[in-house]
Amino acid sequence: MFQETLYYAEQAHKLAKQVRSEVYLATSSNLLGSIWLRGGDFNKATNFLMEAKKCLPTIEKSKDLALLNYNFGKMYGLTGDIDAEIIAYNDALAILNNLTTMNHILSLEKFTDPVDEISKRVIKLCQPTKRTGRTKKTVMVSKISTRGKAATQAKSATDTSQSVAIECPNLLALQSHILREKSRVLLLQKRYVDASALLQQAEITITSTDIINHGFALAKHLLIQSLDQIVSDPVYSILQDSTISFPAVLMASRYDRNGDKLTVNLLSPTRKGINTRSTSVRLNTNNPSSDSFFEKLRRAQDHLKEPLANALIVSPIATVYVMSHLLNTIAILLSTAKPLKGQIVAHPGLSSFFVEMARNLALKREQSAIKSDPLTIYKLDKSCWPQLKPTDLRGSRLEFNDDNLTHFGREYIDIIPKSWTVISISLSENQHELSLTKLQACQSPFILRLPLGRNNSIDADEEVFGFEQGRAELREIVRLANESAHDAGNRIDRKSKLMWWEEREALDARMCALLTNIEKVWLGGFRGIFSQHVRRPDPLARFQKSFQNILDKHLPSRQKTKKRSSAPRVGLDSRILDLFVGLGDASDSECDFSEPLTDLLYFVVDVLQFHGELNAYAEVDFDMIVVETTDALRCYHEAIRASDFDDEPQHTILVLDKALHSFPWESLPCLDGLAVSRLPSLASLRERIICQQDDIRNDKSLAHYVDREKGSYILNPGGDLKHTLSTFEGKLQSLDGWKGITNREPLEEEFRDFLQSTDLFLYFGHGSGSQYIRAREIKKLLSCAVTVLMGCSSGALVETGEFEPYGPPMNYVHAGSHAIVATLWDVTDKDIDRFAQSTFEHWGLFSASTPCRSGLQDHQRSAGSAPKMSLVEAVARGRKACTLRYLNAAAVCVYGVPVYLHD
Known part of the structure; x- marks a missing residue:
């Protein structure tokens, strides 16, 4: 809710300027600086914090000044100046320490209730004869004051803290928060004793x-x-x-939910004959x-x-x-x-x-x-201040127990269709690790934690390619691509046009290299988690047996000697074997599995070591294990090719962290040509699955269908996309039952009506059409059509630091659209027109035309002449129609779930 937060803070800032209040201007500027700081824009944050600082010198030491110093400290920390961060925190704490002393509190002017004052005066007027009592009362106050001073001197630190907590809880809360932040900084410097002392000081919780x-x-x-x-x-x-x-x-566990019979065969053998010497280190860590x-x-x-x-x-x-x-x-x-x-x-x-x-x-x-x-909800009475109804949150509290985990599995995982796989990708707080979680119906989650710099620990000469390096390269490519996409019209002569194409092709190559590096360095051998292969128990059991024999042959821990017997075998989870077979067909001459297999084998040896089977890495012949494992994989895939299985089309849904939406994951080499879509959360996936559970058609599979004769479109609303107009005008007008707008700007009411009254909406214009309809109007829709936005950056999300990203896809997700096809950055019209035409032909919306430049002539078909294909799979096919496979095609993504056309 970054935009809403920023809007209300800006309104407060404008009001403070209008009333010319230095205090309120400092407060609102400080608040805006904090918001931009949390939103990741340090330049704007600095400007507002400096504005607040200019207003504060005329004010006494106050909470506002302490909060300003704290915000400056946060900014210094985020920019890497740790020393300045600590100094700013110390300045803030010094101010708060002064403000929370009893002497300062007692020195403050006290405001009394006027009614109480009048009551006291009336009592005095009604009882004029009790002068002595009044005198005694004065003496009593003096005595109490004297006793108070003596008691204050003898009072314990705990009593004083409790008194301060009663008098100024907000100041103590801020003080504790800053102490914790300072402790965090000292902790990162490994000053553990000082950090612990600060945490003890911050223990006062209000x-x-x-x-x-x-x-x-x-x-x-x-x-x-x-x-x-x-x-x-x-x-x-x-x-x-x-x-x-x-x-x-x-291991035997009451939590095991994987019913695969292969799992039973992988259980560890008996643990008789454990060698005490080889496990002595482990015994210390087991207890x-x-x-x-x-x-x-x-x-x-x-x-x-x-x-x-x-x-x-x-x-x-x-x-x-x-x-x-x-x-x-x-x-x-x-x-x-x-x-x-x-x-x-x-x-x-x-x-x-x-x-x-x-x-x-x-x-x-x-x-x-x-x-x-x-x-839309509240009808405000101008004579009173608006109030929200209180909410009882006692029933909202969450307990981490078996019942909640069972509920989570039942409500979010077990409802996933059997042919779907959900891969949740999250980034660690320090941005050094990716966590990949594979979710499939009726199976426990399978989680991989991938340190992005793990290759550097093996090869010190390897160039560092972490998350920051990858994101910086992506942003630079996108920036240059956006500039060149809008510069084509300025290239008139032949030479400048050739230069423009060279620039675009160079950017296309850079994008290809970036995606290759992401797969090779970040995923490595674990890219098999994205594989859409269907598990075959018999071939997998044979591969498992071969792999166990290879490990028994080459691992020192499994070699018997005169002095010791072989160590107990550790049984690997069956899904680790899926990582191996998910690498692909080893018989393909273009595939080199040496590096990914080495990555996986180091991982296997690590797993064995953590669970008691110790091996010295220098004694393991990884090269020979790679060769023999490659042969085992080749036999596995030969058996798969020889079998006669008719598999249901598979689909992968990526659930992405807020910092990962800008990456074109669907165009990684390991996902090329596969049906892959994305969503921001499991809750949004659940909403779409629940909505489509009653929509079961002839093939009896769980899927969402749209009526091919209940569509709408907006074509060339700006009037300047001549190629797009000539490509799609005739095709769109020939669709039965469709309504549309061509060559003119739509009214917001028309745009909204298209979204909520039709099953499918196509937009061919600039951007996402946000210039014609406000985001709020889309979010409020009770239902929303499957939407295709063929405009520049129509699927781009604005990253805002700690806040949730915002942009057109999220608007349509909130509106309930089952699928949104959009572009992550700016693209050229001719290439995206090729993509759109190819996609709609594969999907079955358009009849097949002349073969596209994708090289997929054998896949071209007329509507209804072949088995139905989901929109997501059609998008994967359509990407290959683009001239620039990465710079333009990789920009296209789908937010949502598979959608099919229904006649």
Whole structure:
């Protein structure tokens, strides 16, 4: 809700200017600076904070000045100036320390109730004879004052704190918050003693928000200490740089939900004959003392669970996000430890639950705000101040127990159609790790934590390619692409046109290289999690047996010697095998699996080591294991090709963190040509699945259908897209039952009517059409057509730091559209016209024309002449019609679920 927050703060700032109040101008400027700081725009934040600073010198030391210093400290921290950050926090704390002293509080002017004053005067007038009593009363006050001074000197620090808390709770809350922020900075500098002392000072909690923030600070403190302690552990020192899967190994657990028979075959053999020497290190970590790193992680988890349950009710979404991501990190790290006796390993659903509920809450809150729009809900009485009805939040509190996890699985996971796979991608708070969660109906979540710099720990010469580097490269390519897309009209002569094409082709190559790096460096061998292969139990069982034999042959831990017997085998979760077979067909001459297989094999050895099967990496012949595993994979895929299976079309839905929407994930090499769409949360996916459960057609599969004769369009509303007009005018006019607007700007009422009264809406114009209809009007729709927005940056979201991103796709998601096809950045009209035409032909909306430039002539078909294809799959096919495969085609994405045409 960044735009709404900014709007009301700007209105306050304008009002402060109009009344010429230095105090209110400083307050509103400080607030605006804080909003822009949280929104990620440091330049605007600096301007407003400096404006507030100019207004404050004439004011005495106050809460506003303390808050200003705090905001400056946050800005310094975000820009990397740690020393200036600490100084600013110290200045803020010095002001608050002065304001919260009893001497300062007693020196303040006291305001009394006028009614009480009048009552006292009346009593005095009615009782004029009791002079002595009045004198005694004066003496009594003096005595009380004297006793008060003596008592104050003898009063304990606790009593004083309680008195201050009663007198100025807001100041103490701000003081505690700044102390926690300063503690966080010292913690990052590994000044653990000083950081702990500050947390103890900040323990005074006034409101539920204080309790939440303090619990988070304690958990963060324990996590950082634990990670620092892990570095010196002989077994777990590699944990931070290792990929972690959850679950990774098989164990008997009442939480197991995977009914695959292959899982049973992977159970560990008997544990007789354990070699004490090889597991002595593990025995220490299996029974951690109170000071061990795993015990710190468990305490950190406990500190977070209770506050997070309250944060879901009262805290900003940004706070819920960081807390849920921290809990997710802790849960994944704890999954590498063996359970203590009598304890059960945490369920992977708990880890995914933490992340998904924050996204679901963001959607729920924004929908509540849309429904509570004051312009449509409240009829304001100008004579009174508007008030919201109180809400009872006691029933909203969340408990982290088995019942809630079961409910989460039933409501969000088990309803997913069997041919769909949901991959949730989240970014850690420090932006150093990706967390990928695979969700399928009636299966427990499968989670991968991928450190983005794990290759650097293996190869020190490897160039760093982290999230910041990837995002910076993407933004630079998009900026240049947007500039060149609108510069084509200025290139008149042949030479300048050739230069323009060279520039575009160079950008296309850069985008291709970026996507290749994202797959190679960030995903590595774990790209198989995106594979849409259908599990085949028999071939997979044979591959599993071959892979076990390869490990038995090459791992030192499984070699028998005269001095020791082989270590007990650790059974891998069956979904780890899916990562191997998901890499693709090893018999393809163009595929080189050496690097991805090496990545996976290091991961497997890490898993074995964390669970008691120790191996020295230098003693493992990874090259030979890669060769033999490649042969096993080749046999697996040969068996798949030889079998005769008629699989249902598969679909993948990406649920993305707010910082990841700008990336064209669907165009990664491993997802090329696959049916892939995206959504912002599991809650938005659930809404669409529930809506389509009753829409089952002849093939008896769960899908959403739109009536091909109930559509609408807006074509060339600006009147300057001649190529687009000539390409689509005749085709659109020939569609039976359709209504549309051509060569003129639509009225907002017409635009809104098209969206809510038809099943399918096509827009061919500039941008997303937001110049013709306001975002608020789209969000308020009770139903919305499947929408195709063929304009520049029609699917781009504006990232706003801590706030949720906003843009056209989110408007249509809130309106309930099942699918929105749009572009992530600016594209050229001719290439996007080719894409649109090819997409509609594959989907079956248009009859097939002459073969497109995609090279897919064999796939061209007339409407209704082949099995139905979803819009998402048609988009994947249509991308290949573009001349610039990455610069233009990769810009297209689909927000939503598979949609089919119904005759």
